[in-house]
Amino acid sequence: MEEFACPCCGENKISPELVEKLEEVRVMYYRRPLVVSSGYRCDKHEAEVGGTGANHPKGLAGDLVAPGNRKIIGQNLLDLIMGLVEQGVTRIVLYRDERHIHVDINQNLPQGIFIK
Numbered sequence: 135m136e137e138f139a140c141p142c143c144g145e146n147k148i149s150p151e152l153v154e155k156l157e158e159v160r161v162m163y164y165r166r167p168l169v170v171s172s173g174y175r176c177d178k179h180e181a182e183v184g185g186t187g188a189n190h191p192k193g194l195a196g197d198l199v200a201p202g203n204r205k206i207i208g209q210n211l212l213d214l215i216m217g218l219v220e221q222g223v224t225r226i227v228l229y230r231d232e233r234h235i236h237v238d239i240n241q242n243l244p245q246g247i248f249i250k
């Protein structure tokens with residue numbers, strides 16, 4: 135839970151449902167350490183990082199990275215995606231740097247796996 139706090143002010147309105155699902159993914163499916171690089175963001179911090187305001191300030195999103203900022207590719211990526219889908223986390227954004235993944239549980243936005 136504390137991994138999801140806003141880095142600028144420590145405020146934390148992250149969805150407990152999202153935390154539970156990601157914990158389940160980490161323990162049951164991925165079985166490797168995952169680091170939350172960004173979770174809840176207050177409006178000020180969201181503006182600073184140029185976010186859309188749609189997910190992180192609502193506490194519905196997390197950005198995941200591997201320890202040491204290693205790439206998440208191949209079987210690791212497949213295990214992670216399968217775990218997320220199994221847990222019903224069906225909004226997943228993969229980035230072309232292959233180092234971080236955005237996930238959220240915002241049901242009001244299109245569901246799927248997107249590449250940015």
Ligand SMILES: [Zn+2]
Binds near residue numbers: 140141143177178
């Ligand atoms: Zn903040």
Ligand SMILES: [Zn+2]
Binds near residue numbers: 195
């Ligand atoms: Zn994100």
